[in-house]
Amino acid sequence: MHIDRYLVSVLLVGAAPVLLLLLGLFGFVTLAEELEDVGTGRFEDADAVRVALLSLPRIAIDLLPVATLLGGVMALGGLAAEQELTAMRAAGMSVWRLAAPMVMGAGLLASAVLLAQQFAVPVLEDDASELRARKLSETVQGGGAAEFWTRDGNHFIRVGEVRFHSVPADIEIYDLGAGGTIASVLRAESADVLGPGRWLLHEVTESRIDGTEVSQRAESERSWQSFLSPDQMASLVSPIETLTLAELYHYVNYLEATALSSHQYRFRLWQVLSMPIGLAAMCLLGLPFVMGSVRAQSAGARILFGAAVGIGFYLVEQTASQFTLLYELPAVPMALLPDSVLLGASLVMLSRVDSA
Incomplete structure (x- = not known):
């Protein structure tokens, strides 16, 4: 339907500038970190810039859930301010019907992420890792x-x-x-x-x-x-981010066949595969923010609340990852847990809005 395409486009257009803003901020931080190694070995300013640029696609994927939530809150908030959401509800569209295009948008983003993780990001990360290690070592x-x-x-x-x-x-x-x-x-x-x-x-x-x-x-x-040395090992063995989804799957099987620990790689594989769940949750969370009790608040308050939820989720996910790897907690459940909890919370909030 036209309304589905319209809402999907609103979601994606709203998320794009937020992602670019966050990407610029985190890209600058990455560049600053790389510049600290300038002068070591043959690592120069131009190398630091190139490594930072090659890292941007991976950073963008990490930031995408937060950008989707913030962009969705702003975009849907604009529709609510123009009474467009009210008109859709008056035309008989339930909250769950409005949620369907959000899931479609999440599906499009998830498809793009999985394709990038298979074909683009590992290649760029491998180039960045090889360049950095080669310039720093002998x-x-x-x-x-x-x-x-x-x-x-x-x-x-x-x-x-x-x-x-x-x-x-x-x-x-x-x-x-x-x-x-x-x-x-x-x-x-x-x-x-x-x-x-x-x-x-x-x-x-x-x-x-x-x-x-x-x-x-x-x-x-x-x-x-x-x-x-550690630098020489970095030149030889690439970081886990350089593995495609197919390579991760086959490497996990290889490690298990040789009776070696596959925990870190299995966890990474399921982290990537669980990202569609997190994206769906972030897309759905925008609706309760603009249709529930929060809708009475100003746009700035909604954005601040959305930012708090998005950043909080990002920090919780990163902390859970570190604990999982440090204490070797079950890889698959821990990879799915943060995204699944967030999706469950978004469905509960939508249910309350629908019954209000």
Whole structure:
């Protein structure tokens, strides 16, 4: 219906300027943080600006629920001030009927978010992470597109590829002896990064060179004490934000198949998948703000109230995420809980407005 398209457009047009305003503010904060590293290694002002710009799409997605609520409150408040919502109610449209276009708008936003999380944001985050790590550290990219070389004294390591942005593969570790000759070569098919300085190598072959004699030993697994610095590790292993939804899903299965902890990645996957619930809740919350008892308040008061709810939800969600990762709480329920509670609260508020 025309009324549905009209209300959806009002919601989206109202959210756009709020999102741009918040994005400018948080983008400036991100740039300020990046500028603190200028002068370290080869990291320059232009690099800081580029990293901040590449981070904007991820920041926009994080801010979208809050922007949707504030934009919806302002846009619907404008309709209420012009008596358009009153006319719709007088024409027989219930609160739930008015809520339908809000859900449609949330669906459009959620579709855009999921597409961006699959195809755009991980690529940009990977570029930002690679640029930052390369400029700050002394690692060398050479040979293939993903080939990685670095050294520590008489120890060299080459990583041919990185699977899922997190699993080093095609690994060669060289130890030099007296006179700079190669004393041993350790080759591994892949490795799991268990923690700072701890790698678990898989399908290992060690070759020891003593003059003209070469001895070899094969192992299915071997623990290796890594000499890579945090900056070098950042250049090799990308942040979790660089994984697409498909890569997250397959990496979770890989970790579980190898009996490693998948908690952090499973939680991230369900956080992204639960975003449509949060967007629907934020879109629906705009209606009670302009149709319930709050409608008697000024536009400024409604916006302030909406901002308090939106920012409060954002802080609660971030705090819940930290607690979930710190104490390893159940990943799926904790990822769904904040959005589900907010959606339930919005439905209760709509029900009260409808019965008033």
